[in-house]
Every structure is written in C-alpha cells, then in structure tokens.
Amino acid sequence: MERPYIICHMLTSLDGKIIGDYLEEGRAAYFRDLYEKIHERYECKAWMCGRVTLEEHFTFGHQLDLTQDNMESIPRTDYVANKEAKGYAIAVDPSGKLGWSKDHITDDYGLGDHIIEVLTEQVSDAYLSHLQKLGISYIFGGKERINFTVVVEKLKDLFSIDELMLEGGGFLNGSLLNEGLIDELSLILVPIADGASNSVTLFETSSFLNKPKPVNFILKEVEKLDDGGLWMKYITKRD
Numbered sequence: 599m600e601r602p603y604i605i606c607h608m609l610t611s612l613d614g615k616i617i618g619d620y621l622e623e624g625r626a627a628y629f630r631d632l633y634e635k636i637h638e639r640y641e642c643k644a645w646m647c648g649r650v651t652l653e654e655h656f657t658f659g660h661q662l663d664l665t666q667d668n669m670e671s672i673p674r675t676d677y678v679a680n681k682e683a684k685g686y687a688i689a690v691d692p693s694g695k696l697g698w699s700k701d702h703i704t705d706d707y708g709l710g711d712h713i714i715e716v717l718t719e720q721v722s723d724a725y726l727s728h729l730q731k732l733g734i735s736y737i738f739g740g741k742e743r744i745n746f747t748v749v750v751e752k753l754k755d756l757f758s759i760d761e762l763m764l765e766g767g768g769f770l771n772g773s774l775l776n777e778g779l780i781d782e783l784s785l786i787l788v789p790i791a792d793g794a795s796n797s798v799t800l801f802e803t804s805s806f807l808n809k810p811k812p813v814n815f816i817l818k819e820v821e822k823l824d825d826g827g828l829w830m831k832y833i834t835k836r837d
C-alpha cells in the first residue's frame with residue numbers, strides 16, 4: 599500500500615538534545631523561530647507529534663472529565679470527520695489522554711489544521727464519543743500497540759496525505775525510525791551544548807520498542823545559519 603513521504607523536522611543542541619536548558623538561552627530564540635519558518639517552507643499539509651509534545655504546546659495538560667456510565671460501546675473503526683481539510687495535525691495518543699476542546703489547532707502554528715487522533719483499541723468509549731462530538735477524526739494503529747506502517751498507509755488512503763512532517767518528540771521519532779519510515783531528516787543544529795545526560799534526544803527507544811538497527815543518511819543540503827547554527831537536509835540511504 600502507498601504511504602506519504604516522511605520528513606522528520608527537528609532542532610537539537612550540539613549534543614543531540616531536543617529539550618533542555620539550552621532552549622532558554624537568549625541565542626536559542628532565533629533558532630526556534632527558524633524552526634517554524636523551515637516548517638512553513640516545506641509546505642506539507644500534515645504534521646505529526648507525540649502525546650507529550652502536544653500536551654506541552656497545545657492542550658497544556660487539560661484533563662477531560664468524561665463519564666463512562668451507560669455508555670454504548672463504540673466500534674473500533676476509523677472515523678473520518680474531514681477529508682477536505684487544508685491542513686492536518688496528527689496526534690499520536692494511544693490511550694486517548696489529550697484534552698482537545700476543538701476539532702482544529704487554534705494556535706499560530708498550524709492554525710486551523712484539522713486534528714486526527716492516532717489511537718489503540720484500548721481507548722475508552724467515552725473518549726471516542728468526545729472526539730465524535732467535537733468532529734475530530736481518529737484512526738486505529740493497533741489493538742495495544744501502534745503499528746506506524748499501518749497508520750501512515752491509512753493517512754494516505756483516508757486523507758490523501760502525500761507528505762508528512764514528523765515533529766517529535768524523541769519517542770515518536772524513534773518509533774518511526776524503528777519501522778524504517780523516515781525518508782528525510784531536516785535538522786537545525788543549535789550551537790550550544792546542553793550537557794545534561796538524561797534529557798530526550800532526537801531518536802529514543804523504550805521498553806515498548808526494539809532498538810532499531812543503525813539507519814544511514816546521505817547529506818543533500820547544508821545551510822550556514824546566522825550565529826553559528828546549521829540547517830542540514832539528509833535523505834535516508836536505502837539499500
């Protein structure tokens with residue numbers, strides 16, 4: 599089955615950290631701003647983030663108060679609320695924790711993009727009902743674990759998404775790397791070493807993932823940024 603071309607777009611410190619105190623340094627603001635500008639430059643109609651990233655930047659930890667009493671069971675089948683959207687924000691939220699209150703992103707970043715939740719079948723009926731009421735689309739990636747190959751094929755098939763920007767965090771990036779789904783890496787290198795040893799890096803693995811085999815990339819473009827930064831475009835080397 600066909601799938602979108604997937605570009606992982608990220609910003610890191612010299613020591614590969616995607617979060618940390620280095621982002622609070624005065625110089626980092628320029629690079630954060632550039633991250634958004636390069637995102638726009640790609641003109642992709644869809645972007646994907648993990649639950650932790652979305653909670654931090656979009657739902658701000660808002661918790662839903664959903665009652666389960668006398669809930670009718672909702673079939674675990676994909677729900678397409680809008681297949682004509684100009685843009686899509688794809689939320690990887692396996693058990694349905696994100697406290698959305700609208701069917702689209704309201705922030706400047708992705709303003710108006712229609713939300714598609716990526717779930718497992720473990721999600722509650724109450725959460726599915728909440729998504730349907732708001733008009734948020736959802737797709738299932740598996741019973742207990744998400745198979746991202748299945749997910750991206752559904753994004754192409756159900757929403758005609760041809761290009762997808764994968765935008766963190768490290769656990770989500772690692773999941774797609776693991777399945778050989780990253781075609782391109784767009785990396786902004788901030789000329790600061792964070793120094794922390796326990797913060798999240800570009801590609802992470804966890805107990806629910808196997809350690810991926812090393813993945814080779816080929817440098818296609820490099821641009822010197824102001825203040826000593828770099829933007830690098832790598833393409834995945836396929837054998």
Ligand SMILES: NC(=O)c1ccc[n+]([C@@H]2O[C@H](COP(=O)([O-])OP(=O)(O)OC[C@H]3O[C@@H](n4cnc5c(N)ncnc54)[C@H](OP(=O)(O)O)[C@@H]3O)[C@@H](O)[C@H]2O)c1
Pocket residue numbers: 607608609610615616617647648649650651652654690691692693695743744765766767768769770771773798802806807
């Ligand atoms: N520097 C950058 O360019 C950049 C870009 C984006 C984000 N960030 C930062 O990255 C940080 C968050 O990164 P993170 O790696 O901790 O979190 P994340 O990737 O945003 O989210 C991780 C969560 O997503 C779900 N998930 C991811 N992979 C999964 C898989 N294979 N199967 C099932 N569920 C999966 C799980 O949700 P559940 O826990 O609900 O099961 C998991 O805990 C934030 O601080 C954010 O600001 C930085």
